[in-house]
Amino acid sequence: MVDEADVEATFAVRITSARPVTLWAVTLLGDAIHTMSPGRGDGANIALRDAQNLTAALARAAAGEVSLAEAKRAYEIDMLDYGFAAVAESLTNPFSGRLSAPAPRNDVR
Numbered sequence: 001m002v003d004e005a006d007v008e009a010t011f012a013v014r015i016t017s018a019r020p021v022t023l024w025a026v027t028l029l030g031d032a033i034h035t036m037s038p039g040r041g042d043g044a045n046i047a048l049r050d051a052q053n054l055t056a057a058l059a060r061a062a063a064g065e066v067s068l069a070e071a072k073r074a075y076e077i078d079m080l081d082y083g084f085a086a087v088a089e090s091l092t093n094p095f096s097g098r099l100s101a102p103a104p105r106n107d108v109r
Contacts, residue, residue, distance in 0.1 A: 020084045034083035039094035
């Protein structure tokens with residue numbers, strides 16, 4: 001790919017990533033909290049995971065299973081763990097994907 005690149009059409013890109021943080025008053029998700037290198041393609045997937053987990057946490061609070069503060073804290077603790085693990089991985093292995101394509105299924109008709 002590099003050998004076939006159009007040099008005239010390329011340009012340098014400065015890539016930055018988020019630094020781990022502690023809990024605070026407002027909750028965030030996606031790039032608002034854990035920006036990362038785009039090389040692995042993990043950013044959007046992690047943001048979708050955030051949205052799903054925050055929705056589930058808020059649903060538990062709405063159902064009266066936990067308080068809103070407990071739901072928010074549980075979401076943030078989990079999100080900070082997997083979100084910044086993804087940030088670290090994007091820094092150390094920016095172009096190697098974690099996920100491989102599923103094996104083809106022979107039983108599909």
